[in-house]
Amino acid sequence: MDTTLLHQYQLVLSSREALLNYCETIRPExxxxxIPSYNNDSMGSLMRHVANTYLGWLLNxxxxxxxxxxxxxxxxxxxxxxxxxxxxxxxxxxxxxQYKDDLTAPLNLPREGETKLTLTPLELFTHVITHEYHHKGQLANMSRQLGYIPVDTDVIRD
Structure with a gap:
């Protein structure tokens, strides 16, 4: 049993918690x-997009x-x-x-109207967490545009 990804997700959770705690300082409105420079998305809608990406890839x-x-x-x-x-x-x-015992097993994922996509559990997990980190940087930038000073939300932080 490989628990590396469980430990890695704990780091994601810690980083996410730093972001959410920072968001406590941002006025709800x-x-x-x-934000015009983000296609009129809001910080909240971008966080929803991140959550939906996890659902989309890992469930649906x-x-x-x-x-x-x-x-x-x-x-x-x-x-x-x-x-x-x-x-x-x-x-x-x-x-x-579900995939702790074989992170490299090829998974054939059906795609509507397209050929099947073959990915491993490791690739899927890597995709969803890097997607979250990509948008976490955008969230910090969005908050800066709203007049806030973002905090460090990296995995390694002071």
């Missing part, structure tokens, strides 16, 4: 404010479950955003438990 795509995606109501305030990520954590933990 700013979390919902559209891989498991072929039709779990409903998070909606606009799920990012209206920070408690709702935290709740959304609590659900994501369950999905990730289930995924990691």
């Amino acid at each position: 700013h979390l919902a404010q559209p 795509f891989l498991q072929q479950e039709q779990h409903p995606y998070f909606t606009e109501d799920n990012h209206k305030n920070l408690p709702a955003i935290r709740s959304m990520f609590e659900q994501v954590n369950l999905v990730v933990n289930n995924f990691l438990q």
